[in-house]
Amino acid sequence: MPDPDLHPFDPGRLASFADVLAGELPGTWRSIHHFPPTAEALAAVADRTWDLDLVAESLATHPPGHLAVLTREDGAQLVLLDRHDGRDGFLTAALAPEDLPAEAFRGIREPNGIALGDDPFLAAEMITGDLLARYEAAVAQVRVNAARLADPSGTELVHPSQPERLVLTWQSDGDLAASPATEAAAAILLANGFTHDERTGVYRLSGDDTAVQARAVRRAGSELAARGIATALAPPAAPPATTVSTPTPRPAKARAATGRSR
Known part of the structure; x- marks a missing residue:
């Protein structure tokens, strides 16, 4: 109480x-x-x-x-x-x-x-x-x-009626990046706030405003699905291993965690 x-x-x-x-x-x-x-x-x-x-x-x-x-x-x-x-x-x-x-x-x-x-x-x-x-x-x-x-092989994540799958990859700065395979998919991304990097060919959606970003992803996903294009979110790629030796940090004092982790 x-x-x-x-x-x-x-x-x-x-x-x-x-x-x-x-x-x-x-x-x-x-x-x-x-x-x-x-x-x-x-x-x-x-x-x-x-x-x-x-x-x-x-x-x-x-x-x-x-x-x-x-x-x-x-x-x-x-x-x-x-x-x-x-x-x-x-x-x-x-x-x-x-x-x-x-x-x-x-x-x-x-x-x-x-x-x-x-x-x-x-x-x-x-x-x-x-x-x-x-x-x-x-x-x-x-x-x-x-x-x-549900399908560890990853081969059945896209339904046969959806021949293309567009992967949106989270970036370390909170942006989303994608490389659409068709002009139709690219046009949908551009219409929903993505910007095109002419040098790399990658389409990015800013994460500065997460509410705007979430709405843009929902709209783009719906429009892509209507064209038979599945979407998926992926974590950022792991950074490459480095061969430079660095000092081993001193272990931090353990702190009791509160709450629950899934």
Whole structure:
């Protein structure tokens, strides 16, 4: 239960905030307020919270007396919690998809949650431009991993009706790069914000604004699929091994990790 000395326990406050927030987020969302959450609901939220930072720590140190879960029409979910640091506002994090194997999450960076103020309209902007963009990028990478697990040979990842597959490769600076094989695919990329490097022939999509990047990828993917072109996201290539010897760094002191890793 929240510490009344830090913040008054008011379940109606969180429920009202969640209802307004659900109406302001892009797409169709519904909000369910769990007061108090059943043991099953609390365990499911704790297990699926895709966070190794603020929200995971809050769940571990302050088991919530209530919480809200927001669900989008496509199944994406967010959990909303009270803060416990004496500040106004709430914490939110994405819940990991349930329809994907745990092994597919290996090596994927968690789209950690964020702190919100008391204004649900400003909160919706923060979630859309930050958390949801990172969540959707992470889910896309997990789905690529799941496809590879389903067919380790990689020969059946593209349906016979999709003779071409366009791979979008994450770059170290957050950009996406692609080398389309056809003029039609190249035109779709250009129409959705990619720029063409005449020297290398590579098409790049800036990662400066992750929300814009995520929307561009979704639009491009839909248009490419309509032309029978499958898309896939790939991690950046590993850097080449170096033969230059470097001093062995002193081991850092171990620090206890909070939260959960998939």
